Amino acid sequence: MSLNAKTLNEEEFFYGHKACAGCGGSLAVRIALKVLGERSIAVLPAGCMSAVGFNFPQLCFGNNAIISTFAGTASMLTGIEAGLRAQGITDFQAVGFAGDGGTADIGLQALSGAIDRNDDILYICYDNEAYMNTGIQKSSLTPFGAKTTTTPAGKNIRGNLRPKKNMFEIVAAHGIPYAATASVGYLNDFIKKVEKASKIRGTKYIHIIAPCPTGWGIPTDETVNIAKEVVDCGLWYLAEYENGEYILNHKPKEFSDVEEYLKKQSRFRHLTEEDIETIKRSRDLKWEALNKNFRNN
Amino acid sequence: MKPYLRDKLPQKLSEIPDFTAYEAGYLVTKNAGWRNVRPEIDKEKCVGCLQCYLHCPDGVIYKDNGKVAVDYDFCKGCGICKKICKVGAIRMEAEK
Numbered sequence: 001m002s003l004n005a006k007t008l009n010e011e012e013f014f015y016g017h018k019a020c021a022g023c024g025g026s027l028a029v030r031i032a033l034k035v036l037g038e039r040s041i042a043v044l045p046a047g048c049m050s051a052v053g054f055n056f057p058q059l060c061f062g063n064n065a066i067i068s069t070f071a072g073t074a075s076m077l078t079g080i081e082a083g084l085r086a087q088g089i090t091d092f093q094a095v096g097f098a099g100d101g102g103t104a105d106i107g108l109q110a111l112s113g114a115i116d117r118n119d120d121i122l123y124i125c126y127d128n129e130a131y132m133n134t135g136i137q138k139s140s141l142t143p144f145g146a147k148t149t150t151t152p153a154g155k156n157i158r159g160n161l162r163p164k165k166n167m168f169e170i171v172a173a174h175g176i177p178y179a180a181t182a183s184v185g186y187l188n189d190f191i192k193k194v195e196k197a198s199k200i201r202g203t204k205y206i207h208i209i210a211p212c213p214t215g216w217g218i219p220t221d222e223t224v225n226i227a228k229e230v231v232d233c234g235l236w237y238l239a240e241y242e243n244g245e246y247i248l249n250h251k252p253k254e255f256s257d258v259e260e261y262l263k264k265q266s267r268f269r270h271l272t273e274e275d276i277e278t279i280k281r282s283r284d285l286k287w288e289a290l291n292k293n294f295r296n297n
Numbered sequence: 298m299k300p301y302l303r304d305k306l307p308q309k310l311s312e313i314p315d316f317t318a319y320e321a322g323y324l325v326t327k328n329a330g331w332r333n334v335r336p337e338i339d340k341e342k343c344v345g346c347l348q349c350y351l352h353c354p355d356g357v358i359y360k361d362n363g364k365v366a367v368d369y370d371f372c373k374g375c376g377i378c379k380k381i382c383k384v385g386a387i388r389m390e391a392e393k
């Protein structure tokens with residue numbers, strides 16, 4: 001049986017941090033570390049989770065943790081794993097927690113290299129869909145239509161013009177041993193995936209949607225609900241890639257209302273009917289592909 | 298190990314190591330002052346399902362005799378616990 005709220009390690013390894021109230025990223029980091037335990041060595045590049053976790057001398061990780069360069073999460077994980085292995089130490093888990101910018105933009109090359117070498121590391125991308133720590137700039141994981149400080153909503157351009165990069169399938173296309181998507185709105189699914197990943201040798205990648213109340217323009221108590229809703233309305237999906245096969249873990253019987261999901265967030269409030277139709281169309285196309293190429297479980 | 302608030306805080310620069318590595322889980326400040334509202338748990342209503350404990354981004358809800366309790370030193374008052382509680386055992390009270 002897999003872990004759940006009752007059986008999860010009671011210790012806390014990410015505590016007293018300075019993330020905003022209701023931060024989805026901090027929830028993802030906290031839960032992953034409860035699954036992985038004290039023998040995990042966490043690497044955090046520049047981004048919110050390092051900024052809120054290491055305010056010297058306030059150090060909020062109860063396990064070994066280190067800040068990497070913005071681009072270097074995966075290469076530092078590689079070095080940690082190789083260094084400990086060289087010393088004959090084997091009972092540890094090298095785990096990275098990088099943002100969407102740190103993963104899909106600046107850190108992509110290092111991550112691709114690590115997967116290519118099949119280094120024995122776990123890379124977790126907490127995706128809050130923008131560069132939050134520097135004040136909400138667009139990344140390649142910002143969804144279509146979202147207002148950020150570099151994709152403002154005005155008369156002519158209504159937020160981000162580009163669709164969200166398909167990071168999960170880009171990683172899977174390397175032929176990685178294990179990759180998965182997740183959401184802080186479905187924590188039991190995330191727990192299962194972290195636990196599974198920790199038992200696989202080679203490179204593992206988990207991409208978790210982690211809403212940011214500050215950047216998304218939602219109340220602090222809505223983080224978990226909105227992370228559930230993005231899955232329920234079909235704009236995100238829970239899946240795995242293993243042994244060369246794509247698996248869909250969760251298939252909503254009927255999608256909830258996309259417009260309702262969008263209009264709850266101030267970053268989408270400017271969208272027109274037409275924009276919302278565009279978003280629905282791209283969702284339907286995505287699900288056509290998912291239904292065709294992904295096995296259900 | 299759960300990071301904890303230290304009794305004795307470094308007072309002088311010389312008490313802080315002059316290299317970039319330091320003890321894990323070393324807390325010197327609380328987060329309580331961030332809070333406008335505080336979650337109050339009704340122990341009569343609580344059924345101990347632990348969903349609030351699971352979903353708290355700050356990890357400040359802990360198991361307490363089959364029910365739960367809150368570490369108010371580090372709770373930020375986000376209200377996620379209240380929304381997640383199916384039996385309505387959590388009430389948000391204004392901080393005075």
Ligand SMILES: Cc1ncc(C[n+]2csc(CCOP(=O)(O)OP(=O)(O)O)c2C)c(N)n1
Nearest residue numbers: 046047048070099100101102130131132133
């Ligand atoms: C090489 C380099 N470029 C830019 C920065 C500035 N910087 C620090 S955090 C950050 C944003 C990180 O965004 P993301 O990876 O999405 O994480 P988030 O802050 O959203 O959690 C940027 C641009 C940096 N630290 N290093």
Ligand code: SF4
Nearest residue numbers: 019020023048212214
């Ligand atoms: S800005 Fe967003 S991601 Fe960063 S700490 Fe605040 S809520 Fe978390």
Ligand code: SF4
Nearest residue numbers: 353372374375376378
């Ligand atoms: S209000 Fe937020 S920080 Fe405080 S106990 Fe509830 S979920 Fe945790």
Ligand code: SF4
Nearest residue numbers: 343344346347349382
């Ligand atoms: S969610 Fe409600 S019932 Fe469940 S443990 Fe928390 S307070 Fe108790």
Ligand SMILES: [Mg+2]
Nearest residue numbers: 099100130132
């Ligand atoms: Mg980000």
